[in-house]
Amino acid sequence: MTCDKKAQKTMSPRSAGNAIANSLSRYRLSIARGLGTLDLIVAKEIRHNLFSYKFSIITVLTTILILASILMMYRDYGLARENYETLERLSSTPGGGAAVIPPTPLSIFVKGLDDNLCRSYEGGVNIEVSRKQQSVNKVFRLFTTPDLLYVIKVVLSLCAMLFAFDMVCGEKEAGTLRQSLSSSLGRPFLILGKWIGGFTSFIVPLFLAVLLGTAFVTLQPRVAMSPQDWARLGLFLLSSVIYLAVFFSLGLLISCLTHQASSALVVSLSVWTLLVFLIPNLGNILARELVEIPTVQQLEVAHTYNVERMMFERQRVDRSEFPKLLARATAESNQLAEDYRNRFNKLLAVSQNITRISPAAAFTFLATDIMGTGVAEERRLKSAVLQYIHTIGEWSGPKDSRPAFRYERSACRETLAQGGLGNLLILLLCGILLGTGAYVAFLRYDVR
Amino acid sequence: MLKATNAREIAGSLRSLKVVAAREFLDNLLNLRFITGLVLCLVVTVACIVILAHNYRSELADYSRRVNMQDDFLSHYATGDALVVTNRQQKPPERFRPLIVGIPPDETLKSFDDNPLPILFPPLDFLFIVTIIMSVLALLFSYDAVTGERQRGTLRLVISNSISRTTMLLGKFIGGTASLLIPFILALVVGVLYINLNPNIQWTASAWAELGLLAVASITFVTLFYLLGLMVSTFSRYSAVSILNCLFVWVLLILAIPNLAPYISAQVYHIPSINEMERRFEEMERDSLKLAGQRNAEVTKDFQRRYGKLFAELEAMGDAGSGRQKAAQQRAATDPELRAMLEAFRDAQRQATKPIFDARTEAEKRLRQDLETQAARQTRLAKVLACLSPLADFTYVARDLTGTGLRALEHFERISGRYQREVRTYAAMKMQEERQKDPTLGRDSLIDLSNRPRFAFAEEALKDKLRQVLPCWGVLVAYNIVFFVAAFAGFMRYDVR
Numbered sequence: 001m002t003c004d005k006k007a008q009k010t011m012s013p014r015s016a017g018n019a020i021a022n023s024l025s026r027y028r029l030s031i032a033r034g035l036g037t038l039d040l041i042v043a044k045e046i047r048h049n050l051f052s053y054k055f056s057i058i059t060v061l062t063t064i065l066i067l068a069s070i071l072m073m074y075r076d077y078g079l080a081r082e083n084y085e086t087l088e089r090l091s092s093t094p095g096g097g098a099a100v101i102p103p104t105p106l107s108i109f110v111k112g113l114d115d116n117l118c119r120s121y122e123g124g125v126n127i128e129v130s131r132k133q134q135s136v137n138k139v140f141r142l143f144t145t146p147d148l149l150y151v152i153k154v155v156l157s158l159c160a161m162l163f164a165f166d167m168v169c170g171e172k173e174a175g176t177l178r179q180s181l182s183s184s185l186g187r188p189f190l191i192l193g194k195w196i197g198g199f200t201s202f203i204v205p206l207f208l209a210v211l212l213g214t215a216f217v218t219l220q221p222r223v224a225m226s227p228q229d230w231a232r233l234g235l236f237l238l239s240s241v242i243y244l245a246v247f248f249s250l251g252l253l254i255s256c257l258t259h260q261a262s263s264a265l266v267v268s269l270s271v272w273t274l275l276v277f278l279i280p281n282l283g284n285i286l287a288r289e290l291v292e293i294p295t296v297q298q299l300e301v302a303h304t305y306n307v308e309r310m311m312f313e314r315q316r317v318d319r320s321e322f323p324k325l326l327a328r329a330t331a332e333s334n335q336l337a338e339d340y341r342n343r344f345n346k347l348l349a350v351s352q353n354i355t356r357i358s359p360a361a362a363f364t365f366l367a368t369d370i371m372g373t374g375v376a377e378e379r380r381l382k383s384a385v386l387q388y389i390h391t392i393g394e395w396s397g398p399k400d401s402r403p404a405f406r407y408e409r410s411a412c413r414e415t416l417a418q419g420g421l422g423n424l425l426i427l428l429l430c431g432i433l434l435g436t437g438a439y440v441a442f443l444r445y446d447v448r
Numbered sequence: 449m450l451k452a453t454n455a456r457e458i459a460g461s462l463r464s465l466k467v468v469a470a471r472e473f474l475d476n477l478l479n480l481r482f483i484t485g486l487v488l489c490l491v492v493t494v495a496c497i498v499i500l501a502h503n504y505r506s507e508l509a510d511y512s513r514r515v516n517m518q519d520d521f522l523s524h525y526a527t528g529d530a531l532v533v534t535n536r537q538q539k540p541p542e543r544f545r546p547l548i549v550g551i552p553p554d555e556t557l558k559s560f561d562d563n564p565l566p567i568l569f570p571p572l573d574f575l576f577i578v579t580i581i582m583s584v585l586a587l588l589f590s591y592d593a594v595t596g597e598r599q600r601g602t603l604r605l606v607i608s609n610s611i612s613r614t615t616m617l618l619g620k621f622i623g624g625t626a627s628l629l630i631p632f633i634l635a636l637v638v639g640v641l642y643i644n645l646n647p648n649i650q651w652t653a654s655a656w657a658e659l660g661l662l663a664v665a666s667i668t669f670v671t672l673f674y675l676l677g678l679m680v681s682t683f684s685r686y687s688a689v690s691i692l693n694c695l696f697v698w699v700l701l702i703l704a705i706p707n708l709a710p711y712i713s714a715q716v717y718h719i720p721s722i723n724e725m726e727r728r729f730e731e732m733e734r735d736s737l738k739l740a741g742q743r744n745a746e747v748t749k750d751f752q753r754r755y756g757k758l759f760a761e762l763e764a765m766g767d768a769g770s771g772r773q774k775a776a777q778q779r780a781a782t783d784p785e786l787r788a789m790l791e792a793f794r795d796a797q798r799q800a801t802k803p804i805f806d807a808r809t810e811a812e813k814r815l816r817q818d819l820e821t822q823a824a825r826q827t828r829l830a831k832v833l834a835c836l837s838p839l840a841d842f843t844y845v846a847r848d849l850t851g852t853g854l855r856a857l858e859h860f861e862r863i864s865g866r867y868q869r870e871v872r873t874y875a876a877m878k879m880q881e882e883r884q885k886d887p888t889l890g891r892d893s894l895i896d897l898s899n900r901p902r903f904a905f906a907e908e909a910l911k912d913k914l915r916q917v918l919p920c921w922g923v924l925v926a927y928n929i930v931f932f933v934a935a936f937a938g939f940m941r942y943d944v945r
Contacts, residue, residue, distance in 0.1 A: 057692050061699060068704070072711040079721075086722045113564050127560040142551070142843060142854070143834070144570060146707035155699055162695065166688065262592065265691060266481045269584055270488055277580060278492060281572035282499070284565055285549075289502050295510045296562045297538070297553075298517075305521045308534045312525045340561045351565060364568055378564060 037189050038196075045197025049163075058159045059205040065155055066206070069146050070213035073108040076145075078222060080107065080118060087120040087130070098122040099385045099405035104372050105223045106232055109148040112373025117381055123389035148210070149367050152240050153360050156206065157247040158272055163202045164251030165268040166261040167194050168442060173261055178447045191256075191442040195435065199248050203241060210237065231412055236370050242427045243363045247272070249434035256441035279358035287351035293343040299336065306332050341382075348375060356423070359430050366423035372409035376418055380410055464611045468619025469626070476589060476627035485585045486631040492581065493635035496572055497642055500546045505648045507541035514538045526897040528875040535871060537864040537903045543655055544850035546643050547574040547662075551847075553857060574639075575846050578666045579839050582632055583673040583702060587694045589628045590677030592687040593620050594942065599687060604944045617939050621678065621932070625671050632670060636663060654910050658849050661914070665849070668924045669842045673698075675931035682938030705837035713830035719822040728815060736808040743800035751796070755789055762790070838927055841920040848917045851907050855916065859908050867903050874901055 049055045080103035087100045100120040107114035122128045144150060168191075171177040180190060214233070217223055225233075251268055258264040294302075310329035314322060355361035368374030388405050395402050416424070476482050515538055522530060542550045549571045570576075597603035606616065640659065643649050651659075677694050684690035720728075751759050765775040780787035834840035847853025882895045 053689055054692050057696050061696055065699075065704060068708060072708060075711060075715065082721045086726055090726070113567055116562075116564055116567070121560065129558050129560050142847075143706045143710070143840075146704070146711075150707075155703060158695070158699070162692065170688070261688065262596070263480050266484050266588060269588060270484050273488070273581055273584060277576070278572065280569050281576070282492070282495060284569040285496075285499050285503060285571045288563075289499055289506070293563070295507065296559045298510050298514055299561055300559055301514045301517050301536070301538075304534060304536070305517060308521065308530065309525065312527070312530070337561050344561070344563065347563070348565070355569070361569070368568065375564060375568070382560070 034186070034189055037185060038193050041185075041190060041193025042197040042200070045194055046201045049198060049201035054163065055201060055205075058163065058202070062151075062156060062159060062206055063209040065146075065151050066148065066209040067213055067216075069148055069151050070108060070217060073111065073145075073147050074217055074220065074223070076111070077103060077105065077108045080114065081222060084118055087118075090120075099388050099407075101381065101405075101407050101409075104229070104409060105217075105225050106229055106236075106371040107147075107373055108217055108223070109233065109236065110367050110371040110373055111145045111147040111149070112368035112371065113375065113378050114373040117373065117378055121385045121389070123392055127385070127389065148213075149364065152243065153363060154276055156240075156244055157276055157360065160202060160244045160247040161251035161254075161268045161272050164198060164248050165255050165264045167198055167252055168255040168445065169258050169264050170255070170261045172259060172445075172447055181447050187443050187445075188439070191252075191439055195249070195252060195438070198252070199245060202248065203244065206244075207237075228411065232370050232372065235412055236367055239363065239366050239370065239424060239427065242424070242431055243359060246359045246427060246431040246434060249431055249438055253434050253438040253441060256438050256445055259446070275358045276360045280355045280361035280364065283355035283358070283361065284351050287347060287354050291343060291347040291350055293347055294340065299340055302336050303333055306336070345379075352419075356426055359427055362423040362426045362430075366420055366427070369415045369418070369420045369423075370412065372415075376415065376420075377409060381407060461612070461615055464615045465619050465622070468606075468611065468616055469623035472593075472620050472623025473627050476624060481585075481588050482627060482631070485588070485628070486634070488581060488585070489577070489631040489635040490638065492572075493574070493577055493639050494642070496574065496577065497546055497639035500549065500571075500573060501643060501646055501649065504541055504545040507545065508648060511538060511540050522897055522900075526894050528879045528895060531897055531900060532868075532872055532875050537860075537867055537905075539860050540905055542850070542852045542856065543649070543651065543907070544658070544852055546646075546649060547639070547659075548846060548850050548852045549573045550852035551854060551857060553860075575843065577635075578632075578669060578846075579702065579842060582666070582670045583698065583839075585631075586628055586670050586673035587677045587691075587698060589624055590674045591681055591691045591694045593624060593678050594681040594939065595684050595687045595690045596681075598685070598942075598944060607944050613939055613942075614936070617678075617682075617936060621675070624678070625674050628670065628674055629667060632666070633663075636666075654907070657910060658851075658913075661849055662846055665842065665845045665917075665921060665924070668921070668928065669838060672838050672924060672927050672931065675928055675935060679931045679935040679938060682935050682942055685943075701837050702839045706834050706840040706843075709834035709837075709840070710830040712833055713826050717822065717826040717829060719819060719826060725815070725819065729812060732808055732811055732815075736804050740801040740804050743804065744797055747793070747796045747800050751789070751793055758786060758789055759793075762786070762793075835920060835923055838924055841923045844920045845917045845924070849913055851913070855913075856908070860905065863905065864903075867901070870901050 084100065084102045087098075098120050099122070101118060103114050103118045120130045122130075168177065171180075181187065218225060250271065254267050254271065255264050258267060306329055310325050314325055317325065352361075352365065356365075365374065369376050384407050385405075392402055410418075518535060518538070522535065539553060542548075544550075552566075592599075594603065597606075607613065643651075676697060677690075680693045680697065681687075681690050684693060762776060765779070776786070776790055780790050831840075831844075835844070844853065848855045851859075878895055878897070882893075
């Protein structure tokens with residue numbers, strides 16, 4: 001008897017192996033079954049969305065806006081190139097001493113601060129900045145630039161939320177949600193399927209429109225994109241997908257927290273307004289109040305009178321004193337500028353810290369940095385310009401042999417290392433948190 | 449008797465209208481969107497006005513500092529040149545800055561050290577709150593005014609009574625806009641109260657009048673979007689479809705049209721590129737210099753023939769330039785014959801080349817004027833196209849009424865120009881006065897400038913501003929009428945089942 005019991009208690013290695021194999025195959029089977037169910041739900045969501053009115057209207061809207069934006073910004077790029085050619089020619093000979101860089105073709109997609117970057121800088125006691133405007137069309141200054149960044153940041157984020165806000169509560173109101181869950185369909189698979197199906201049906205038409213626009217731009221002879229530019233564009237599009245996924249997840253979360261589509265809509269629109277407009281724009285003016293920094297007009301007045309003082313005193317002293325006067329004026333001017341720059345760096349840091357809680361602000365900083373039209377690039381260019389002006393100033397040889405200004409916009413890796421990665425991680429973290437929130441909220445959702 | 453019947457009918461309609469409007473009003477008040485709208489409006493408007501009022505205080509201090517710097521400079525280096533060349537007119541911050549942030553003047557675009565953040569993130573102000581937040585809120589209040597009732601089944605119950613469709617629609621409009629305007633007006637009152645209690649902000653009667661007009665213009669804008677939502681609702685069967693259509697139109701009107709208008713106008717009216725203009729100017733300069741060189745050569749030949757040896761001596765002093773000029777001046781001081789010939793030569797050169805340079809200046813001026821005319825045409829078209837969007841109309845109305853737009857910048861430039869001319873006249877007169885006392889006085893000598901004219905910035909008169917904004921305001925009112933008529937037409941044909 002004891003031997004039988006012992007035999008029962010200890011399993012032979014073979015039977016243990018069989019048990020493990022059985023449980024593994026059951027596990028694999030359940031995964032396969034689950035994936036098959038997921039596959040069905042995703043397919044159902046995509047089919048349902050493709051024939052829905054919201055899909056058609058959002059597709060039409062985004063296609064028109066994206067193509068119009070790329071077309072308009074391409075023309076704007078053409079004008080910027082003409083301005084650059086004029087400025088370069090006007091800064092005369094190769095050793096002319098003026099620093100000017102060409103506009104980047106990526107400004108067609110993300111304009112950012114490219115206008116500021118492409119001004120011409122010439123040294124002196126105060127640095128002279130000139131810009132050539134093709135048109136005195138002042139209406140440009142009243143409204144924002146309609147580049148792809150703006151379309152994605154404002155319009156597409158709204159569309160993403162509109163796509164997702166009634167995915168759960170809308171189905172609940174229609175009564176189909178309880179029917180789906182009354183079968184052996186698991187909630188995790190349902191919510192995951194909805195997310196994948198919904199997001200795929202939202203993002204694919206957008207991508208097609210962007211590809212069409214990009215194809216148009218690259219076929220133009222005036223636009224020459226290097227492999228580095230293509231890599232940047234790819235990275236920008238990837239970050240746009242992550243950004244839109246954040247808003248899609250947010251829309252889905254709101255849908256899982258409300259029981260009526262009308263309430264979900266109100267909450268979605270309020271949250272969208274808060275995240276896309278209020279936090280970034282209000283945050284910036286708040287930062288301006290928290291950091292003490294003189295206005296640009298005050299700085300200009302201080303610079304002007306510094307120079308005027310020097311010119312005045314020059315007429316009253318001996319010729320031998322001129323270099324001393326010039327050196328004093330230059331030192332004072334540099335002191336003013338350095339003080340301003342330190343304060344501005346502080347303002348930028350405070351502004352970024354306040355506004356980063358909004359994915360829209362993090363996305364703006366990330367996109368402009370990736371495309372080389374951001375604040376980081378501007379600071380880098382200005383340091384390079386200062387160094388160049390200093391070199392030209394110290395140049396002892398003949399004027400004709402002075403070196404020309406050479407500048408390469410920062411590489412992707414450098415951009416990400418400097419703070420771009422932080423913004424990318426914020427977007428990813430937001431997306432993961434909101435997605436997880438939607439998942440958890442749906443597990444506890446009352447579907448009746 | 450007919451009159452009494454009519455009067456009874458009218459009274460009855462008014463009673464029904466009052467009932468429908470009150471019901472719509474109370475229905476909205478108890479809705480989530482009202483609470484959300486109220487909280488959003490109050491929090492955002494108050495936060496925005498508090499921060500901007502603080503910003504206005506710093507801007508005012510900054511402006512005083514700049515004016516003091518100028519006065520300080522002139523007190524130490526009071527020369528006629530300093531007054532004319534360096535005394536740049538400082539623009540004070542706009543008195544409506546606590547509500548609407550103005551457009552930065554041109555000089556800030558030419559500074560090496562500047563603040564580019566507002567390019568990436570435009571500042572949030574009252575204009576923004578009305579155009580973005582209130583317009584979305586208005587659509588939220590009205591998108592399901594008709595479709596929602598139809599889906600709930602209450603629409604057919606109401607219509608089956610003796611309430612006419614006209615009364616129904618009017619009642620919805622009155623009740624809906626009344627409930628929508630409560631958060632807006634409350635937020636505005638709180639904000640204005642804060643401004644009023646702030647000692648740094650002193651508004652005159654005209655400023656309060658402008659504020660009143662701004663509030664009325666804002667209400668026109670908000671009711672426009674309510675009527676848009678109502679109109680779309682009367683053309684849809686389901687609320688889900690209605691909101692999508694509303695937001696589609698909203699994106700086109702608010703985000704797409706104003707931003708694309710300048711680019712479309714640039715496409716329609718081509719103006720010569722900057723390259724072409726520079727090339728033309730260079731060509732003109734080259735041609736005029738070539739022609740002037742030819743004339744100078746003719747004059748030189750003529751003088752060589754007339755003066756022979758004496759002219760050859762002048763040429764021997766070196767090439768035409770400052771070197772020869774100095775040597776010639778020294779010789780001319782002792783040799784009257786050479787001096788006479790030199791003066792005659794200079795006169796002849798001037799007479800030969802003056803018409804050429806005058807013609808060149810005239811041609812350049814004509815070219816610049818042409819460019820300005822074409823650019824003005826382009827700007828006008830851009831403005832007309834942009835005014836298809838209610839956002840652009842309201843932006844022009846609000847900015848021009850409060851002196852925070854492009855018109856204000858042009859007004860400032862005009863006043864600055866006038867002041868600059870006044871200063872030049874004063875400087876010339878002062879120099880003359882001082883030279884009478886001391887003939888050796890130079891341009892860089894110190895003079896007493898204590899009674900110089902001071903720059904005083906005065907806002908444009910309200911009636912001029914009003915005349916300017918009436919067309920855009922008229923477009924907003926026209927949109928209101930069009931949307932209401934369309935909503936009316938849609939509702940008359942609406943299937944309420």
